């Protein structure tokens with residue numbers, strides 16, 4: 001416990017129950033009032049400068065709630081979930097009251113060792129406290145774009161701009177009227193690193209493309225993207241076999257016209273090999289096959305054959321049949337990647353590959369996978385965007401290529 005926290009110097013409004021601070025950092029507490037107090041103070045003590053607290057209390061309803069999808073143009077606010085005690089996305093109502101931690105004087109707020117623009121909104125839910133970072137759209141993108149495309153050369157700026165527009169479009173598409181936040185800060189949506197992730201080049205790309213999004217029939221689209229297509233992007237159903245195809249997500253060749261080269265061939269994972277010996281193959285099958293097929297969790301038996309079952313339009317493996325002593329099991333689309341993992345547990349780079357297997361004594365004794373590309377292959381190929389930028393294409397051309405049939409325009413202000 002302390003009596004001299006530095007924020008005492010700030011102009012700060014306290015509710016009575018917040019007068020006796022306790023220094024804690026743990027998330028979650030048995031009662032919501034106690035939990036709110038603790039979590040608020042943990043955040044405040046990490047703040048870079050002055051912080052104002054707005055604590056409306058149960059039912060007061062004076063915390064602004066963002067409403068409406070993409071109505072506000074450049075002033076659009078997004079809400080990013082940083083932490084939640086709930087196992088699944090909570091869908092809470094604000095009637096229990098929220099606490100807003102709002103930095104003053106252009107400073108930032110810190111949470112869990114990271115620094116964020118905007119403000120933190122802490123909401124009690126049935127299963128714990130939800131911590132949300134609420135901030136303007138482009139401030140959010142500043143913490144996303146550099147993590148998605150890395151440090152690029154000046155000649156590759158168009159790829160960074162394309163990434164900024166793709167990330168912005170994704171965010172607009174995921175604004176929600178009904179949920180208590182719009183996106184997670186992780187790969188579940190887009191990886192968001194807050195202020196520490198920001199880079200001058202990506203900041204410039206975000207400014208250059210202010211309000212620009214990818215539109216189909218006048219609406220922002222879902223903009224999946226991936227590291228390296230390996231030669232051609234994929235339609236949705238080639239990989240995510242249980243999801244509907246979209247007219248703007250279909251195979252696009254990344255071959256450089258008039259050559260046998262590809263825009264994404266500078267990628268370190270343009271081509272790759274992954275190999276298993278017999279025991280290694282059996283180990284991954286025993287560990288993962290039951291998660292995606294009807295295979296038993298134990299006693300799979302010897303693996304007698306692994307065989308591809310057809311190719312998709314872009315040349316990816318459509319399905320893979322694994323023959324074992326206990327039966328024959330078929331993996332489809334992206335599920336293949338989640339079974340054929342490497343010894344560290346990393347999923348297979350892509351489904352664009354060919355197999356060569358050898359058998360000994362009625363059992364697969366080695367399996368070699370020669371593949372191309374990294375990622376699901378749907379939508380924009382990030383290394384292809386880099387290659388196209390080097391070749392002089394602008395970000396509009398890059399995006400209209402990878403999302404065919406779309407237009408690049410400004411969100412309605």
Ligand SMILES: [Zn+2]
Nearest residue numbers: 229264381384
């Ligand atoms: Zn590519």
